[in-house]
Amino acid sequence: MRTVIVLACTLAGSFAAAVEPAHEAQRHPNIVYILADDLGYGDVSCYNQNAAWQTPHLDRLATEGMRFTDAHSGSSVCTPTRYGVLTGRYAWRSRLKRGVLNGTSPHLISPERLTVAKMLQQNGYQTACIGKWHLGWDWPGTDDGSQAIDYSKPVQNGPGAIGFDYHYCHSASLDMPPYVYVEDNRVTSLPDRVTENKDSKGFWRKGDTGADFTHRDVLSNFTKRAVAYIEKRASKEPPFFLYLAFPSPHTPILPTAEFQGKSGTNAYGDFVLQTDDAIGQILEAVDNAGISQNTIVMVTSDNGCSPRADYEELSRFGHDPSSGFRGHKADIFEGGHRVPFVVRWPQRVKPGTSCDATICLTDLMRTCADVIDVSLPDHAGEDSVSFLPALQEPQTTDGVRDSIIHHSINGSFAIRQGKWKLALCPGSGGWSNPTPANARKEQLPLVQLFDLEKDLAESTNVAKDHPEVVDMLIEKLRQDVERGRSTPGRRQQNHGATPFLPKGYEQAA
Template sequence: MAPGLKILSFLLISFSSIHLANASTPNVVYVLADDLGWGDLSCNNEDSKIKTPHLDRIALQGMRFTDAHSGSGVCTPTRYGIITGRYSWRTRLKRGVLGGSSTHLIDTNRYTVGDLLQDKGYHTAMIGKWHLGWDFHFLEGTPSDRFDLKNGEVIDYSKPVLNGPDAIGFDYYYGHCGSLDMAPYVYVENGRVTAPPNRVTVNADYKGFWREGPTASDFAHEGVTPNFIERGIQYIENRAKTGGPFFLYLPLPSPHTPILPIEKFKGRSGTNYYGDFVQQVDWHMGQIMDALEENGVAENTIFIFTSDNGCSPRAVFDELDAVGHKPGGIYRGNKADAYEAGHRVPFIVHWPAGLKAGKVSDTTICLTDLFATIADITKAKIPSNAAEDSVSFLRALKGEQVQVREGTVHHSINGSFAIRKGDWKLLLCPGSGGWSSPTPAETKKMDLPPIQLFNLAKDPSEKNNVFKQNKDKVRELYSLLSSYVANGRSTPGPKQKNEGGTPFDPAGFAKLKAELGI
């Protein structure tokens, strides 16, 4: 072979090798909105009165999943599932969420998606709302798991914050511990409070609500979301210059309370402040995509946008109804519920190098599935005691019309369970299990059966409880949930342990259970 051809051949082989290596190590940017409803995006809901042009464009350039679900109807459990690939009800947290000063929920010995990507040579970062607990230095005798931290005297803010994201797979983190309505209102960067509280603030307004608590000099509630976005953009710019694959987990505190759109978005949506805040989030997503494109990394970056659960009543549904907007679209319920609108969430993937543009998938996926999907893409091996509830949906990303999950477990704020398999969904509660009617308190005064069964293909709005006509299906789904709980996992592999007991039978179910032969 001529010398020139040898050089050309070498360059082509080298380029091909680099391309293949990059294809198996794409950057990952995972944006988690807070309390954003499935029907709030105009690409999901043609009747949406809130226009989301940036997310609509991203969906057209990528893939939109219409049957995506969070692991829970509320914040903390969903976030646990994203990072660990495991349902949160397997931990000490059997209901509700953590407070703003709660201790860490994720065991530091647990293998996370951050650990997996670090092992594959990624730089990993968390910028935003953590809400999985970390360990402030509390004064002796002071309880830490609390929502009523009204002053800053019980925490020594000069001491390191332990067992945060840096202990479970993140090289860098900057964020706030809980929801933006939970004190203390301080930023923590790599285990250090950036500025100690110097005042106490509170907002009693229904939409703009935040609890009374110590607030740092560098912390202004209305500026938190823009701050996280700016820092996320800076991170992208820095990693693009440095080179090497990166993972940015960017959980936003919006449009959760306090609902505080910045000035340029007030009144823009034509709905209310919540709609304005959603439009601000949409605009921020345009900024993130611009940063990826301007820094030359958009082509081989997996950009994912989703939400931790459905829309909260704090959005003021009466105001939204008045203009014809339904945050849950056709689905029943809202945040906190076992009904669909509590956990069916928007899910958009943009990855020019890895998927065809303009695709829509009805594959059922869960937010716990990030772990297994990323492992599949990067060809990483998952330990047998990790990601117990994570299933790869890479085949769906590649365009296959396929159902990858055997079943999906849903969980409400009061600890009620539901399980979905195919078109069928069994709720082990007489009502919503959450905040929409009938609430757990309301069901105590009503004569309702303790379980509900819906065929979502025929009844997506969950109006007709058909358990009496489909007892075999009740038995099938109940048995499947029982096995998932007993085995400590819902995927193939050795049996694992849950922390503490995990009862899932609703009150008053014993008699019906016997009649069903369960």
């Protein structure tokens, strides 16, 4: 699969470097981590030469930094990926074995667990979380014992409990109520109405809506607040970590008037361009603050593109959000979890580079630990591998991942090692055909083995031709599951049982 990086002018970055304070070169770097929501691998034009639109700001980031071609979310859906980003641990080790949380779910990350934010906080960083949370927090109930939320009381066990000095968030996906902003554990404006939108693309569920909450304005609001945070922290000590989780281009697909029709395709394409523009505003804030040389900016997505984007409609414009990979969001196939991942760090990363090393979004934690030269305890970052060596030398084979475990919305597993990918389910494990139910009806094989060197589209199951590879990968997965970790270190505990083989496989084998 060919990819093209669109070259862009870097005068703005050069100017920022020229005015950068001298102390920036000495201290630990600022870290800005931008997580888009449902942005497909092929939705970014520097990853897809056949894209129906251009994403100039992401392309510029790639031109000024490094583009990873084999990056993967820890899951093919929202909540478990976010858990992995912040903990360095696969979410299926927690109580969440499949699916996602909703807007009123209790907290998933224990306050006792070490997170990226808490680790950086303990090592002198100021930390902030802005955007979509979707990891559960504990809403206060009313005194009468009903299930109603008392919005006048503080939220418990949110971002502040796991290492964020400041947070301004929405509880879950933008189509899940309640629709209120929470700033440092307090709702910013009490609900004054109930809203619902049944339009297929602009869809959101019925729920309480804050007086200051308008769905179409949420992306712009989060962007403005992130820009303000960067401007505020840029001239201050210590360095900062900003975790910026955009709610887009996930449903409801609601581009603002400025972007409507801009992609020349559909509303989803327009929303992608608005998301790219928001990324551009963050880059501009970093550059204008004179801190670009020693600020790591990472941009990625929590999983593949959702079918809500309307793949059929986009195909009429020659656009494939999965860029030739099979499947989409929710699936065990590559389209479900292979994501764009771009890093800019002028002080350490050579511009215009591309890296084919396999990385996972769980790798943020150990990479940040390596950047600031601290060690993680055995009970933290159990599935996190540092990609700092790849940032410094994109062709290196030292320190990169030996294997990676994938997980679909229905709890199906796959394991990848080198060219081999073993999917332990019949069908997609998600929403694309064959769905789990249809795969069972059709009595499709319970395991699927793909040679990704020859068959990147995962079109041919070669499990019968390579039983020794199937056995080897199952044993590798078994060990990684049972040890409570996939990295070197002391054995850790999973939360409850974690079955990874498809039902009936042991008997069939």
